[in-house]
Amino acid sequence: MADYPYPDPVVQTSQVRELARDLVVVPNQGVQLVPNVGVVGGTHSVLVVETGMGPRNAETVLKFATEYARGRRIYLTTTHFHPEHAFGAQTFAGAATYLVNRAQVTDLAAKGPGYLQMFTGLGEPVARQLEGVELPTPDVVYDSSHDLDLGGRVVQLRATGRAHSKGDQVVTVPDAGVLFTGDLAETGQFAIFPWFPPHDTDVSGIRWIEVMRKLSAQRPEIVVPGHGDISGPELLDDLRAYLELLRDETWRRRDSEMAEAIVIAEVREELIKRHPEWEGREWIDTAVACLCAEHVSRG
Numbered sequence: 022m023a024d025y026p027y028p029d030p031v032v033q034t035s036q037v038r039e040l041a042r043d044l045v046v047v048p049n050q051g052v053q054l055v056p057n058v059g060v061v062g063g064t065h066s067v068l069v070v071e072t073g074m075g076p077r078n079a080e081t082v083l084k085f086a087t088e089y090a091r092g093r094r095i096y097l098t099t100t101h102f103h104p105e106h107a108f109g110a111q112t113f114a115g116a117a118t119y120l121v122n123r124a125q126v127t128d129l130a131a132k133g134p135g136y137l138q139m140f141t142g143l144g145e146p147v148a149r150q151l152e153g154v155e156l157p158t159p160d161v162v163y164d165s166s167h168d169l170d171l172g173g174r175v176v177q178l179r180a181t182g183r184a185h186s187k188g189d190q191v192v193t194v195p196d197a198g199v200l201f202t203g204d205l206a207e208t209g210q211f212a213i214f215p216w217f218p219p220h221d222t223d224v225s226g227i228r229w230i231e232v233m234r235k236l237s238a239q240r241p242e243i244v245v246p247g248h249g250d251i252s253g254p255e256l257l258d259d260l261r262a263y264l265e266l267l268r269d270e271t272w273r274r275r276d277s278e279m280a281e282a283i284v285i286a287e288v289r290e291e292l293i294k295r296h297p298e299w300e301g302r303e304w305i306d307t308a309v310a311c312l313c314a315e316h317v318s319r320g
Contacts, residue, residue, distance in 0.1 A: 025144025030054035030105065032073040034085045038251065040243055041197035043174070047085065049248055054105045054147065057245050059201050060086050061194055063171025066094040069117065070192050070201050070245075072109030074140075075150035079109025083116060096120060096169060098178060100203025100247065101186045102128040103215075104140045110157035120161035120169070122180035125188030128223075129156055135220060181205065181236075184229040185213065191236065198242030205232060206260050208249025210301035211292070212267075214308040226268055226312045233261035267292065271312040285309045 043062035059070035095117035
C-alpha cells in the first residue's frame with residue numbers, strides 16, 4: 022500500500038461557518054479528501070450536502086446534522102459519487118432520506134466498487150476510513166431537476182450532465198444566494214480530472230466549460246466548492262477561464278500534430294507558470310490527456 026503524505030482525511034466540526042440564516046458549512050480546513058459539507062435548514066426539514074469519506078466521517082456529519090436539526094426531518098444529497106462525497110451514505114440509512122440524480126445512481130453502481138478499490142490503495146489513512154463501506158441505494162431518484170421544500174425554503178437540486186463526472190449535481194439555495202458545486206469547482210487548485218483510461222473516461226473538459234458558463238451566468242453570491250475556501254462568483258469565472266486556457270493551449274499544440282507527451286509537458290509548464298500558487302499539479306497531466314482525446318473527437 023502506498024504511503025499517504027497528507028493529514029488523515031477526517032471531517033472536523035470545530036470551525037463551522039454560518040453563511041446565511043439556518044445555513045452552515047463544515048469546512049474541509051484544507052485537508053485532502055475531505056469535502057466541504059453543507060447543512061441547509063427550513064422550518065420542518067434540513068438538507069445535508071456530502072457525507073465525508075466512509076462511515077466514520079459520516080457518523081460525525083450525521084451527529085452534527087442531528088443536533089443542528091433539533092427534531093426536524095433530515096435529507097441527504099451528494100454532489101457526485103466519488104468516495105469522499107458519497108461513500109458515507111450508508112450511515113444515514115434510517116435517519117435521513119437520501120436523494121440524488123439518476124446519473125449519479127448509475128455512477129455509484131457502475132464505478133463505485135472500482136473507486137473503492139482504487140482509493141483504498143492510496144494509503145492506510147484512507148483505507149481506514151473506507152473500512153466497512155457499503156455502496157448506498159438512494160431513497161429518492163430524480164432525472165434532471167428536483168425542488169426540495171424544507172419548509173419556508175426551497176432548495177434546487179440540478180443535474181448538470183457530464184463534466185467532472187457523468188452524475189454531477191449542483192445544489193442551489195436561492196433565498197440565500199448560495200451554490201454548492203461539488204468538484205465542478207475547487208479553490209486554489211487545478212481542476213480535478215479523473216481521466217484514467219480505459220477504466221474511467223467520463224470526465225469531459227468541453228462539457229465542463231459549458232457547465233461553468235451556465236453556473237457563472239447564475240451569479241450566486243456565495244460559492245461553496247467541493248474543496249477549498251468558500252468564495253464568490255469570481256471562483257466560477259476563474260475556473261471557466263482556466264478550463265478554456267487548458268483547452269486552447271492543448272488544442273493549439275495538437276493542431277500542429279505535436280506528440281501527446283510533449284503537449285502534456287509544455288502545457289503543464291505553461292499552466293504552472295500562470296498559477297504557481299495552485300495545488301494539485303498532479304491533475305494537469307490527466308486534464309491535458311483528456312483534452313487531447315476530445316481534440317481527436319471534436320470533428
